[in-house]
Amino acid sequence: MPVATENLSQILYRDMLLIRRTEEKILELFSAGKVGGTTHTCIGQEANAVALVGQLDRQRDFVVSNHRCHGHYLAYGGPLDGLLGEILGTANGVCGGRGGSQHIKYDRFQSNGVLGGGIPIACGMAMGEKLKGGDGITVVSIGDGALGEGTLYESLNMAALWDLPILFLVENNRYAQSTPLHLGVAGSIVDRARPFGIRADEIDTTDVEELLVWSSRAIEAVRLERKPHWAVMHTYRFSAHSKGDDTRDEDEVRAYQEKDPLRIQSARLNAEQLDEAEAWVRDVLGRALAACDAAGEAMKL
């Protein structure tokens, strides 16, 4: 179905579904031993990426992501075959197979798996944009676990001190690897930025349409006021931290799965629209995988 005739609800659903099916495929490939190393999926958190990163303007906005970056990358508009190729280690990988799952770059998007390292870099990108007089913003995404890194607090200070056009996207999925929030994070997450004079807001929902409205306000605030903003999304991941062991309580995971963003969004569509979305994703994913097959193993250093 041509995109032009889709309504917004359908587009949001389809974009989330693409991330979901892609990451399910990635996990399947790992289990089948087709990929080495490790990967972190955002299954359950797709709405965050689609609602916030999906609204950015690829012509002028920057994204600095972390280890859990596939959803951000796809929502930003990164090509699917380049992502899969990067993970599979085929020659069409968006970084030629050098970076792998956690280290990808496309246009103004980049990610790195070392927690906390990207935050000051994002400040520098925001400062560059400011110095050049551009109207782009920089989004840096961190999880609750990365709140432990000192670079964050140094960056908050700089961002406030110099009025940097930066949006801190904090995805609190309540766990850092195996560590529940209460064992890793003291005090309030949303309040962390406020003593620096940074405007902060939080939202606790997996409804992509609610997130969309909330995110557009955060983005516009940074774009128009040219000041930092601290945006906290309370969320949950359904899959394991990386490939394997998940020590979370199964009932807890199940309870959050009731609020699956795809399920919430699917309630707004009819059966035909849902089928169309699945078919579209299947087609796009199939073609991306075929492109990886055709490209062959990455061998050029």
Place this chain on the structure above:
Amino acid sequence: MRVLEQLNQSLHAVMAERSDVLFIGEDVLDPYGGAFKVSKGLSTAFPDQVITTPISEASIVGLGTGLALQGYRPVVEIMFGDFITLIADQLVNQAAKMTWMYNRDLAVPIVVRTPMGGRRGYGPTHSQTLEKHFLGVPGLTVLAASQALDAGALLRIAIEEIDTPVLFVENKLLYARQAIEPGELDMRKSDAQVPTLTIGGGRPDFSIITYGDNLSLVLEAVAYLHEEEELNGEILMVHQVSPIDFEPLRVSVMTTRRVVVVEEGIEAHGWGAEVIAGLSDISLEAPPERVGARSLPIPAARGLEEQVLPQKQDVIDAVIRTVDRYHV
């Protein structure tokens, strides 16, 4: 027993004996038991001695240093060795200097343990062998576990016997490897506090000096050279990577006069250069050879990673170069 169990059981034993040993790190609590499972069971057995921390590498090493100054013997785990760049200031400018700089008989017995190394496809920030940046730091001892020496016993030396900061390197492939049983290989142990092993019998034609998990490819290369080229190799397995105890290395190289140094870290400006410098007064039959990683970050894709990290064939080729040009 695998090296993983050696480390884990040693921690269980030492923590049972001494309440001043504290285990500190990210995700170290049961049932998870650490990213590589070295701390499995510890938080259940010793709930008061295990501290799971926020993701704050620099600060947990600082915390460990403070605890060491309070008379504890903390073992701090850094989840991936790549992140030791984050703790460089705490180790280099703080912990390692204290005893000398304050001119006091001050014990700072902190052990920082970390898994290093590649060959698992973890990509550029989770595969490196970065201890080279911490070699030659006054006051800091760098140890590396291997299959050949009981890794648990080595860890115990680090925790109990060394009163200055120790960086304890565990190549991640070691965890799943079986420890070499005494008697399995012909080996002699030096009598230093941290022993070097001299592996190989008969009259050796060449010496290979190495540490860590390089042993696995070195053993394969030596076996190949024995079978195909009728060359006998002697392997010097170093466990104290810095400072280097040259004595056992010199004894071997003075016999063979052919030497190859193997490391997984980047060869340029590496450990091997320092080893060779320390042997440079010995007149060799052939120029010394070095094997290490190429001067590139470690790529994620398998086929690319193999091209960057040293392989068995590189060791074989290096040995051959020491004999081909200058016949035995």
